[in-house]
Each structure stands twice: as structure tokens, then as C-alpha cells.
Amino acid sequence: xxxxxxxxxxxxxAPALALIGLFLVFPALWTIYLGMTDYRLTGLQAxxxxxxxxxxxxxxxxxxxxxxxxxxxxxxxxxxGIVGQSLLGFAIAWALRxxxxxxxxxxxxxxxxxxxxxASVASFLWIALLDRRxxxxxxxLGTQGTAWLIEHPMAMIIIFxxxxxTAFSMLLxxxxxxxxxxxxxxxxxxxxxxxxxxxxDVVIPNxxxxxLTNTLLITLWTFNTFTPYLVTAGGPNGASEILAxxxxxxAIPGGQLxxxxxISLIMLLIxxxxxxxxxxxxxxxxxxxxxxTAAETAGGAATS
Amino acid sequence: MTAVxxxxxxxxxxxxxxxxxxxxxxxxxxxxxxxxxxVGLLFVLPLVWMVLTSFHSETDAASPSPQVFAPLTxxxxxxxxxxxxxxxxxxxxxxxxxxxxxxxxxxxxxAVPAAYALSVKPVRKWSDVxxxxxxxxxxxxxxxxxxxxxxxxxxxILDNIWFLLIIYAAMNLPIAVWMLRSFLxxxxxxxxxxxxxxxxxxxxxxxxxxxxxxxxxxxATALICFIFxxxxxLFARVLTGVTAGTAPVFLTGFVTSQGQFLAQxxxxxxxxxxxxxxxxxxxxxxxxxxLSMGAVK
Numbered sequence: 106x107x108x109x110x111x112x113x114x115x116x117x118x119a120p121a122l123a124l125i126g127l128f129l130v131f132p133a134l135w136t137i138y139l140g141m142t143d144y145r146l147t148g149l150q151a152x153x154x155x156x157x158x159x160x161x162x163x164x165x166x167x168x169x170x171x172x173x174x175x176x177x178x179x180x181x182x183x184x185x186g187i188v189g190q191s192l193l194g195f196a197i198a199w200a201l202r203x204x205x206x207x208x209x210x211x212x213x214x215x216x217x218x219x220x221x222x223x224a225s226v227a228s229f230l231w232i233a234l235l236d237r238r239x240x241x242x243x244x245x246l247g248t249q250g251t252a253w254l255i256e257h258p259m260a261m262i263i264i265f266x267x268x269x270x271t272a273f274s275m276l277l278x279x280x281x282x283x284x285x286x287x288x289x290x291x292x293x294x295x296x297x298x299x300x301x302x303x304x305x306d307v308v309i310p311n312x313x314x315x316x317l318t319n320t321l322l323i324t325l326w327t328f329n330t331f332t333p334y335l336v337t338a339g340g341p342n343g344a345s346e347i348l349a350x351x352x353x354x355x356a357i358p359g360g361q362l363x364x365x366x367x368i369s370l371i372m373l374l375i376x377x378x379x380x381x382x383x384x385x386x387x388x389x390x391x392x393x394x395x396x397x398t399a400a401e402t403a404g405g406a407a408t409s
Numbered sequence: 410m411t412a413v414x415x416x417x418x419x420x421x422x423x424x425x426x427x428x429x430x431x432x433x434x435x436x437x438x439x440x441x442x443x444x445x446x447x448v449g450l451l452f453v454l455p456l457v458w459m460v461l462t463s464f465h466s467e468t469d470a471a472s473p474s475p476q477v478f479a480p481l482t483x484x485x486x487x488x489x490x491x492x493x494x495x496x497x498x499x500x501x502x503x504x505x506x507x508x509x510x511x512x513x514x515x516x517x518x519x520a521v522p523a524a525y526a527l528s529v530k531p532v533r534k535w536s537d538v539x540x541x542x543x544x545x546x547x548x549x550x551x552x553x554x555x556x557x558x559x560x561x562x563x564x565x566i567l568d569n570i571w572f573l574l575i576i577y578a579a580m581n582l583p584i585a586v587w588m589l590r591s592f593l594x595x596x597x598x599x600x601x602x603x604x605x606x607x608x609x610x611x612x613x614x615x616x617x618x619x620x621x622x623x624x625x626x627x628x629a630t631a632l633i634c635f636i637f638x639x640x641x642x643l644f645a646r647v648l649t650g651v652t653a654g655t656a657p658v659f660l661t662g663f664v665t666s667q668g669q670f671l672a673q674x675x676x677x678x679x680x681x682x683x684x685x686x687x688x689x690x691x692x693x694x695x696x697x698x699x700l701s702m703g704a705v706k
Contacts, residue, residue, distance in 0.1 A: 113611070117526035118538060121519040121582050128557070128579035129545045135556035193448075200445035203438055212449035214690060219452050221689030222682045223640040225657040229664045229678055230455040233671070239471075241458065268452065276697045329549040331643045335661065349551050357647060362555050369552035376549060 133373070140367035146360035154363065161367035170343060171368065174351040178328065181263060181347050186327030189267035191319060194274025199304075202282045213276065220272035228335035231265050254337055258345035262333035269332070274319055281315035282308065314387075321383040325376060348372050456682075463675035470672035485676035494667050498677065500652075501659035504570050506684075508655060509638035512577035516585045516634050517627060519578075524589035525619065529601065539590070542583040550580070550643055561648055568650040576648075577638040584637075585630050591698055592626030593619070629695035632688045639685050656681045 140161055144154040165171045197216065201209050219227065234241050235253040243249050253261055285308050293303045309316070331349040333339075339346035339354055346354065352372065356365025461477070462470045463486065469479035489498060527535050557576065561567045596619070604614045620627075645655040660681050667674055689696075 114526040117522035121523040121586060122538075122541075124519060124575075124579050125542070125545055125582055128576055129548060129553060132553035132556035132560075133548050135559075136552050139555055139559075197445055197448055200441040200448075204442050204445070208442070210693075212445050214693065215449040215453040217689055217693060217696075218456055218686060221636060221685050222456070223657040223660070223685065224642050225660045225664075226459075226678045226682050229660070229674070230459055232664075234455060234458075268455075271452070273697070276693075280697055325546075329551070331551060335642070349549065352551050353554075353643070356555055362559075366552075366555050369549065369555070372549050373552050 144362040178347045182327045185263040185266035186323045190270045195278045198278035217272040224332040281312040285311045463679045485672035489676045505656040513634045515578040520585035528590045528593040570653040581634040629692045632692035
């Protein structure tokens with residue numbers, strides 16, 4: 106092996122660790138401290154903040170706006186992430202799995218375009234599409250004057266997020282479906298299994314690892330995303346204020362940095378709980394026979 | 410699916426002759442393909458509208474019913490780059506290119522050695538280190554916002570593109586390390602043994618064996634980091650102002666102030682999207698492996 110002793114290896118990793126420690130971990134730790142102060146953006150508490158212990162948490166947990174935001178976030182993650190992006194992504198991948206060559210990659214490219222563009226472009230397109238006057242959707246549906254973003258803010262940011270994010274699940278499941286051993290599908294077909302039975306008994310068990318990874322990543326991304334702010338800014342009157350937007354509105358325009366930091370910490374803890382939950386499921390899966398691992402290796406060979 | 414159930418016999422015969430290709434009848438396959446295409450078109454429709462409108466005159470763009478066959482013109486682009494609104498887009502475009510480009514360079518320079526040390530020759534407790542990298546991705550970006558804002562305020566580097574650039578590098582490093590490692594562990598160990606038998610040193614091995622093999626992986630990693638940095642909105646919005654503003658932030662303001670000039674706004678949105686659209690298509694086939702951090706390889 107190329108000579109890379111313990112010291113050398115450490116020297117190779119240290120710069121990356123230092124940068125991450127300085128700009129990701131240290132700010133996160135500071136957030137814990139900030140959450141226990143009455144720090145404000147302006148005014149007396151901006152110059153001389155004082156330690157208030159758990160007062161911020163008391164205030165947050167007693168605030169109906171926080172609980173509403175948490176509930177909206179849950180709806181948002183379930184509807185736009187787990188149901189919308191994952192299921193739609195899987196459906197497209199499933200419909201495309203027999204297509205080959207450019208026919209397939211053109212469709213994938215079209216869906217990917219929505220994922221790759223900056224959030225500010227995506228939100229501009231949706232605001233233009235949903236505009237009360239002169240919006241294309243009202244023109245097509247003949248519902249002139251309907252203010253979609255005010256009357257149905259949650260539904261709109263959910264559809265918006267499905268539009269933006271489906272590409273990832275689609276590409277992931279597309280490579281997952283390619284990893285299902287053709288011989289297993291062949292035997293199921295010989296036994297007369299219907300399409301649905303093949304899906305349930307052969308495909309799903311084979312791609313369980315992919316489903317788990319996809320669900321974990323989609324849950325975390327959807328939970329933490331800030332982009333719906335650009336469409337509705339959390340409004341009207343907080344009707345679409347998911348947690349990331351709630352923190353932003355509290356801390357930056359609202360000026361309550363301490364409270365914002367405290368909510369951030371609650372959000373961070375929820376993230377950890379989600380991740381640990383998935384890891385447990387994943388470990389239970391890994392304890393079972395190595396069938397899935399073998400399938401995944403085959404998939405890697407087939408897609409690369 | 411009903412079509413499948415209706416013709417099991419012919420299917421089985423055909424399946425024997427051409428395995429794996431005749432799962433459904435021709436009709437079902439055609440139907441599924443068409444449905445997928447329809448969904449694909451539905452996804453891209455807003456973007457098509459954007460690009461088309463950007464080439465229309467303001468009068469055609471303002472018409473509420475979609476003007477598909479209106480004459481094309483570069484008017485929108487001309488007034489966007491000519492700064493007719495009074496806001497010159499060039500500084501923000503250069504800021505974005507700079508922040509995304511340089512931060513990606515920093516990420517690659519730091520991530521390649523780290524991924525190498527953690528995969529080819531695992532250091533002791535390497536899995537703990539990998540998990541540390543992974544765990545930082547569970548931090549919500551908004552949680553780091555307030556401390557970084559205060560730091561920038563204290564050090565007087567608010568509205569400074571270098572501060573933003575370093576934050577982007579730190580944000581993308583964990584992804585890059587995981588992604589590069591998933592490419593590196595694919596290299597057969599025999600290759601290294603052969604190299605070391607031939608007396609190749611560390612630098613020679615890195616340069617003439619590792620880099621050529623993983624360079625497609627490095628390229629894909631770089632493209633993905635570039636996309637994330639270019640698209641980042643939350644930090645750019647809070648930490649920059651007049652001088653260090655990035656293109657996506659500029660666009661948001663532009664939409665607000667120039668909203669009634671739709672062709673011009675669409676031209677602006679098209680320009681801001683162009684770099685990441687190109688990068689996204691170039692990285693398309695390695696995207697999933699990268700973003701799932703090698704977990705589904």
C-alpha cells in the first residue's frame with residue numbers, strides 16, 4: 106500500500122475537519138447558548154444580552170404559533186415529501202423502467218430541470234403561474250381572480266415542493282429498479298405473478314435499502330427546507346409557516362435571535378430523532394440475510 | 410395492468426424467447442411510456458414558458474393568454490444586461506460565479522485527501538470520522554444562521570463574498586467526502602499493491618493511479634457542489650447586501666421591482682438558471698450516488 110502512516114492520514118483529514126468544525130459545528134454549539142439568552146437584533150438586548158435560562162423554551166412551548174408551525178411542518182413533510190415526491194418519483198421510475206436510451210433520459214432530464222434550478226427562479230415561476238390576475242393557471246381553468254396563494258397556501262407550497270423535489274426520488278428509484286435481478290422477476294413471471302404481485306413480492310423486497318435511504322433523505326430535506334418562504338413567506342397570517350420559515354421570521358424580521366436559536370435547537374433535536382429512528386430500522390434490516398446487499402452490489406454494477 | 414392479466418399465455422411464450430423485455434403487452438408499455446412523457450412535460454412546462462417568454466416582446470409577454478407563436482426577440486435580454494431597470498446584473502453574476510466556483514475548488518482540494526485517507530487506507534476509527542461528517546448534514550442550515558450572522562457582524566465581514574464562500578465550502582465538504590469515498594472504495598486493492606511493488610511513492614500513486622480513475626467522480630462531485638453553492642439562498646439573503654449579493658438574491662429583488670416587465674424578468678431568470686442547468690445535466694447520472702452519499706451504490 107502507498108505509504109500513508111497514521112500521521113499522514115491525520116494530516117489528510119484534518120483540514121476538512123477543521124473547516125467543518127469551525128463553520129458548522131461551532132455555530133451549532135453557539136446556537137445552544139444563544140437559545141438561553143434574550144439576544145435581540147436591535148435595541149438594548151443587542152448590546153448587552155442576558156442569560157435567561159430556559160425562559161425561551163417556556164415561551165415557545167406555550168405559544169400556539171409554534172404548535173401550529175409544527176403541525177404544518179408535519180403535514181408538509183408527509184404530503185409533499187413522503188407521499189408526493191417519493192410516490193410520484195417511484196411511479197415515474199416504474200413507468201420508465203422499460204424504456205431505454207434517450208427516450209428515458211429525456212424524461213429524466215425534464216424532471217431534473219425543476220430540481221436543479223435556483224429556488225428563487227422556481228418560486229418566481231410559481232408565483233407567475235398562480236397570479237390572481239393574468240396568472241396562467243386561472244387562464245387555463247377559467248377561474249379568473251382566484252388568489253391561490255392566499256386561499257390555499259399550504260396546498261400550493263406542497264405542490265410547489267413536489268414539483269421541485271420529485272427528480273431525486275425518481276433518479277434514485279430508477280437506479281434501484283435496475284438493480285432488481287432479472288432472474289427473480291423472470292421466475293415470478295413464470296409462476297404467473299401479476300404486475301402488482303411482482304412489485305410486492307420481488308421488487309419491493311429487493312429495493313428496501315433504497316426505499317429507506319430515500320425516505321430518510323427526503324424527510325430531512327423537506328423538514329429543513331426554507332424555500333417555501335419564497336412563495337408565501339409563511340403567510341397569510343402564518344397559514345403556511347413551516348418550522349424553518351417560522352425560525353427565520355422570528356429571528357431576522359422579528360429580531361428575536363434568542364428565541365429563534367431556541368426553536369432551532371428544538372428542530373435540531375427532531376432531526377436527530379428522525380435520523381436515529383431510520384438508523385434503527387436500517388440496522389434491523391442489516392441484521393437479516395445478505396440478500397439485499399448482494400442485490401445492491403449487482404445494481405451498482407448494472408448502473409455504472 | 411388489466412392488459413397483463415388478459416394475455417398471460419402469449420406473454421409466457423414471448424418471455425421465453427426474449428427474456429426481460431416482454432413483461433407487459435405492447436399496449437401497456439406504450440401507455441406507461443406515454444404517461445411518463447406526459448408527466449415529464451408537465452414538469453418542464455413552467456420552464457418552457459419562462460424561456461419562451463424571455464424571447465418575447467413585453468407586449469406579447471403581458472398578454473394573459475399564452476402567446477406561443479409570438480415573434481421572437483432579444484429585447485428582454487438586451488434590457489436586462491443593459492441595466493435598463495437601473496440595476497446592473499453583472500456584479501451579482503460575478504459574485505455567484507466566484508462564490509460557487511472558488512468554494513467548489515476549496516471543497517475538492519480538501520475532500521480528495523480526506524476521502525483518500527478514509528477509504529484506501531482507513532485510519533483508526535475511520536467509521537467514527539465518516540459518521541461525524543454525515544452527522545453534520547443533520548444540522549438544519551437555519552440553526553447555524555444566527556451565530557454566523559453575529560460572527561460576521563462582530564468581525565465586520567457582513568456583505569463580504571469571502572465569508573459566504575467559506576461557509577459554502579464547509580456546507581458542501583461532508584457531501585463531497587462521502588461521495589468521493591464511494592468512488593474510491595471501488596478501486597481494487599490489487600492496483601495499489603502493484604504500484605507499491607513497482608516502488609511508487611504516495612504522490613506517484615495518487616497522481617498516476619488514483620486521480621485518473623476517480624476523475625469522473627471528482628468532476629461529478631464538483632458539479633454538485635457548484636449547484637448547491639450557486640442555488641444557496643438563506644445565507645446569501647441574510648449575510649450579504651449591496652456589494653456581495655449573489656445572483657439568486659438579485660433575482661428575487663428584480664422580480665419584485667420589475668414584475669410588470671415579464672419578458673425582462675424571464676430573461677433574468679433564464680440567465681440565473683443556465684449555469685446550474687448545464688451542471689445538472691452533466692452530473693445527472695452520478696447525482697443519486699452523490700446525494701445519497703454513496704448509501705445506495
